Amino acid sequence: MVLLFVLGIAMVGSALILVSMATRGEAEASGINRSLAVLEAMSAAPSALTKDLDKPFSERVVDPLLQRFVGLGRRVSGADTGERLHRKLELAGNPPGWTVDRVVSAKVVGAMAGFLAGGLFAFVILDSPTMKMVAVAGGLAAGFMGPNMFLYQRAYDRQEKIRRGLPDAIDLLTISVESGLGFDAALQQVARNTDGPLAEEFARVLREMQIGQGRSEALRALGDRTNLPELRSFVSALVQADAFGIPIGQVLRVQSSEIRTKRRQRAEEKAQQVPVKITIPLIFCILPCLFLAVMGPAAISILASFSGK
Missing domain, CATH: 1.20.81 (Receptor-associated Protein)
Known part of the structure; x- marks a missing residue:
């Protein structure tokens, strides 16, 4: 009886294992079939439905993110921002990819980046609260004015x-x-x-x-x-x-x-301006080195004489 009981338990366990393996195989097969169906649907879908997925990351993510900052940048910059930036872009030769909306959004992003960089610099290096506020405000202003400075330099060079x-x-x-x-x-x-x-x-x-x-x-x-x-x-x-x-x-x-x-x-x-422009580096850079080279040995000798060595 004990032998028959053990044999029955073994047969029931074997049957359960076989049923679970068959069920898992069907589940895996159905999962593979679903994946193949999705891939086939994507490949057979019209180009009008898949063109959004074919766009680069900058057009799918970066451009919509920058577009959200345009309204904020226009409110902060003023009502005539578009005209002034259009004039600056014309003077700069309309750099590729630079539009009025792109510059406005870049000013907001630059202000945020400058605020974070200034705050990090202030709280890591500086100790005075006043200097921390100055560093944060300076980073914010530099980030906000960065695109304008770029356009000004580009226009000047052009x-x-x-x-x-x-x-x-x-x-x-x-x-x-x-x-x-x-x-x-x-x-x-x-x-x-x-x-x-x-x-x-x-x-x-x-x-x-x-x-x-x-x-x-x-x-x-x-x-x-x-x-x-x-x-x-x-x-x-x-x-x-x-x-x-x-x-x-x-x-x-x-x-x-x-x-x-x-x-x-x-x-x-320009040639007449050279003597005036060279005065500052001459006074602060060249003359101190010249005085040090000429008067240094004499000063050492005088000190040695007075010290009795």
Whole structure:
């Protein structure tokens, strides 16, 4: 009887194990089938349904996050923020990926990052409560003004490049016009054979004229996109020549001579500023080292004499 009882228990246990294994296999099979069905549905789905998943991380996560800060940045910056930032972006050459909304949101993000960095610096290194407040406020202000400083530096560098390339570009434009080309063709020749911001501006003027804008309006827009007096004077002369029918070659020759003269005068002005600018490093950096090298041995000898050594 005991043998039969043990044998019955073993048979029942074996049956339970077989049933559980079969159930688990069916569950695993059904799970695999569901995964395969999802993958098949994703691959067979229309592109309009899967295009959101194909976007990069910056477009799916970063851009919506920055968009939330636009309203806060506009309330903090003021009502005319869009116009001022648009002007700065035009002067900076419209860097790729930089829009008014992007700059406003970057100011908010920069303020938050500057606040955290200033607070971390203050509470780790500084001890005075006043200095901690100053460090936190300075980090907040620096982070908020960071995008503006970037645009200002970008615009300054770009305007300087335009200033340096303007005389050569006008000379090439003058030679092209006097050799028989029309003004539009000469402008295209300059834009094609030169590089830099000025060539990009000339190419933009040509594109604006090709889409139907008048020559005077396109040239005035070129002057508005820069803050260089030389370029604005050049644009004003061309607009007046186009309005009054003055030969463009003669105007270009006069403008080329004037811009060359202004460049020489600016170089002479910079040269005259060198003695004044070198005074500060001369007083605080060069003269102390010179005095130390000249008077040091004498001072050591005097000290040795008075000490009786």
